Amino acid sequence: MEIMKWSEIASSRSSGNDGNSNNVSPGAPTIKNHSVTYFANHLYCFGGYDGRRNHLTLLLYSIKEERWIRPHHVGNVTSAGGEGSAVLEGGNTNNDGAPMEVVVHEEEGASELPDAQLGIQQQQQQQPQQQPHDEAQLAPGEEASAQLQQPQQLQQQQLQPFVPPYQHDYVAGDRSILISGNPPPGRNGHSATLATDPDDEENARIIIIGGWLGTGPLAASDMHVLDISNGGRRLRWYQPAVRGTPPGPCNMHSADYVPARREVYVFRGGNGREYLNDLHALNVDTMVWRKVETTGEIPQQRANHSSAFLEETGELFVFGGWNGMERLNDIHILDTETSNWTCPRAGGTLPHPRAGMTLTALRGRIYLFGGSGTSSKCFQDLQILDRDEMAWLDVTPFETVPHGMQRNQYEANTYRDLSQVNGSVQQQHVPLRPHNDHPIVQDGMQEPPQFHFADFDGSGPQSGAGQADVAFGDGVHGNHRAGAFTSSRADWRSRELAAQPRSGVVNASPNPNDEDTVARVVIHGRGPGRRAGHTATAVSRKIYIFGGSCGADYLNDFYVLDTDPPPKAMVSEPTSLHLIERRMGHFFNDEEFSDVTFIVQGRKVYGHKMVLAIVSDCFRAMFTAGFRESSSSEIEITDCSYDAFLSVMEYIYTGAHPNVCETVDKNPSSNSNDGKGNSASDRLSRIVEILELADRFFLDHLKQVCETQLQTFVNLDSVEYLLQVAQKTNAMQLLAICEHLMRNRGNL
Structure with missing residues (x-):
């Protein structure tokens, strides 16, 4: 069993500024x-879409500093070259095909957005966003243009400057990271x-490719x-000169870099009118496009799928998506050496059909998260x-937070069961469903019922003297009471244990025809809520999950999945006192190790x-030297019944209360019975006999248990008898009860 861990990052906070008005850290954008x-x-x-517009701002998140950074733009636009650069007349270019730039440092207060770019943004604001729905049926049969749309053409449509309504996108950035060049127009669904x-x-x-511009x-x-x-300290936007045949318009496609071939593989999604499945490759050294001719089981046309390259x-790998009629959950694998597609049969439980999920390759595995399922219901499964x-592994979430639910509404108290199997700690957890949370229906299937793991005796968490909390040291494990541990050797019999090795337990299937089970992964911590259109x-x-949307809710929360968290030493085995408590009952009336027989x-x-x-x-006095019983291996107990003495012995070894009063009839003379052939008078006699033995052997707790049971028998007919019993056994509570009844018998 493997353990992974979710953690939430406080990404939406703004770190303010350090006294320099030009060094303001933005909060996280709310986008999909x-x-x-x-x-x-x-x-x-x-990029991304926030429900109103496409974003064009580039933001950086520093993992080390745990803050968002807006790069500081340098340079004013003096020609159509765009923000951050001045293109020299004559079309001079650098060796990489990018326009040669002359950096001109801006004056204080100068606009951060070039006039040309403002014109594009104005056009997007004046025309309503035509955000395509993931499931929109595109008109078939129309070919997409393969010509690249030049940015100058877009910029020349409208050049009138205006004051953008979203000023926060264009405030001064962090001067520790500089950016120049002409940024792409705002878009979403790009790669x-x-x-x-x-x-x-x-x-x-x-390399930014395609997407939806909104028009x-x-x-x-x-x-x-x-x-x-240079480590990202100086950033620059540019459009390189390309050769070959580009993919053409594409949106909700996928693109992956193949290092061995120095190519970016683009599996094309929709072009705005139809769904596609053609594959293209861009050589990043020569900037030459080629169409990849493939063989084998080619995936069907789709968009809003996900892909990942396993180095x-x-x-x-290509998974799922939307083909215009239904969501998919097929998985296809392309061998980049042979360009051959296969559609393997994966073991385990196949994920539900979905679109808008993420697929991430990491250490020989593919991680899928979220997405939109049937009726646009979002997933939050990993x-x-x-x-x-x-094979798809058995992933068990440690706990789940329903989408849109506040933290303080979630009932996080859980019972945990730790066990030692084959030398490794197992932790099982079943989440508690919040009181106001209804069962979640997904694709017509209701979530399975939730169960609670109780303590070893089935009574749930308890507290008592001598049971100290054991702190695990992190927020995942929390505090665990020592008495709540259950070890694989806790339910123990010495004969059985002697025949077993201590290295662990062999788990064998009861049915030799059962299929092999897949590996199990337990996910600790609270993961992201339901979403699609996010990134991973x-x-x-680690895998960082950010943003996305669920229905009309656009998100900016930030989570990280640690796929290999560092192990932590913790106390998982029961204490010696707990072992004694757990195992003592196995020796009740057991001849093994017995050194006295009654x-x-x-x-x-x-x-x-x-x-x-x-x-x-x-008993301690009885076995002390000087008493006849101390040297005898057999001791005869007189003046009591076998059943009563056995009940007292069971109490000594297990603490179990004598169960002789399940059905109480306050009239001892009644012939009614408890359903087992025991009349009320028989039960009364048995309790009295156990009380006498408890007094005889100085078992004060057992005496009080008997007094509470006898209290229900006290009435006008039995009070004098029970008063004598109380006096004989020094049962002071029972004595007080009887005396109270006798004092007030005239008022009954």
Whole structure:
């Protein structure tokens, strides 16, 4: 069993400024269908849709500093080249095909957004957003244009400057990170792919392809590059000159970088009119596009699918999406060496059909999260595909927070069951459903009922003297009472234990024909709520989940999944006192290790002197040197019945109360019985006999238990008899009850 852990990041906070008005840290944007890419300890977030407009601002999240950063734009626009650069007349370019720039530092108070870009933004604001629905049926049969749309054409449509209504997008940025160049127009549903140089880790680019601009019948067909070389300290937007045949308009597509081939593979989604499944590759060194000719089981047309490249195997995975009629849950694998598609049969439980989910490759596995299912219901499940086993693993969430529910509404108290199996700690958890939360129906299926794990005796958490809390040291495990531990060896019999190795328990299937079960992963912590259109970004062993939407709710919360959290030493085994408590009952009337035998009405009852001496001062004195019983292995007990003495012995070993009064008839002379053939008078006699033995062996707690049971029998007919019993056994509580009745018998 593996353990993974969710944690929430306080990403929506703004860290304010440090006294410099030009160094303000923004809060997290509330968006969906954006892109997030990781490089050099920063997450690069671009684009997205917030329900009103497309975003064009580039934001960075510093993982080390745990804050959002808006890069500081440098340079004024002096020509159509755009923000942050001045293109020299004559069309001079650098070797990479990007316009040669002359950086002109801006004056204080200068606009951060170029006039040309403002014109584009104004056009987007004047025309209502035509945000395509994920399930919109596109008109078939129309070919998409393969021509790249030049940014100058867009910028020349309207050049009138205006004051943007969303000022927060254009305030001065953090001067510790500078950015220049002409940013892409605002968009969503695009792709952002990191391409790095294997020989120079500082040389990296983020390639932005396609998306939805909010206008026109087709998706965007342009491509923009963000140069993030030199560790991302100086950023630059540019549009490179490309050759070959580009993919054309594409939206809700997927793009993955294949390092061995130095190519970005684009599995095309929709173009604004139809769903597509063509595959294209861009060589990041030569900027040459090619259409990838493939063989095998080619995936059907779809959009809003997800893909991931698994570098260990050189395979590209494509999952799910929307084909215009239904959501999909098929998985296809492309061998990038042979360009052959396969559609393998994966073991385990196949995820529900969905679109708008994320697929992330990490350490030989594919991690799927969220998405939109039938009737646009959002998911919040984490699914893990193990490539070696080619199976979806059994993922058990440690606890779940329903989407839209406040933290203080969630009932987080849980019972946990820790067990030691094969030398590793197992933790099982079943969430408590909040009182105001109804069962969640997903694809016509209701969630299974929730169960509570109780303590070893089935009574739930208890507290008592000598039971100290054991702190695990993190918010996942919380505090666990020592008495609540259950070990694989806690339910123990010495004969059985002697025949078993201590290394663990062998789990065998009761049915030899059962199929092999897949590996189990337990997810600790509260994960993200239901969503689609979010991002999932792999950073080392972690996956960062950000944004998305669920219905009309647009999100900006931030979570991280640690797929390999560091192990923590913790106390998982029961204490010695708890073991004694748990195991003592196994020795009740058991001949093993017995060193004294009681003869009661000619029948044997086995005992252990140490146990009896611990509980009863009478037995301790009896076994002390100088008494005849101390040297005898057999002791005869007179003046009591075998059943009564056995009940007292069971109480000594287990603490169990004598159960002789299930049905109480206050009239001892009644012939009514308890359903087992025992009349009320028989039950009364049995309790009195146990009370006498409890007094005889100095078992004060048992005496009080008997007094509480006898209290129900006290009435006008029995009070004189029970008064004599109380005086004989020194039962002071029973004596007071009887005397009270006798004082007030005239008022009854």
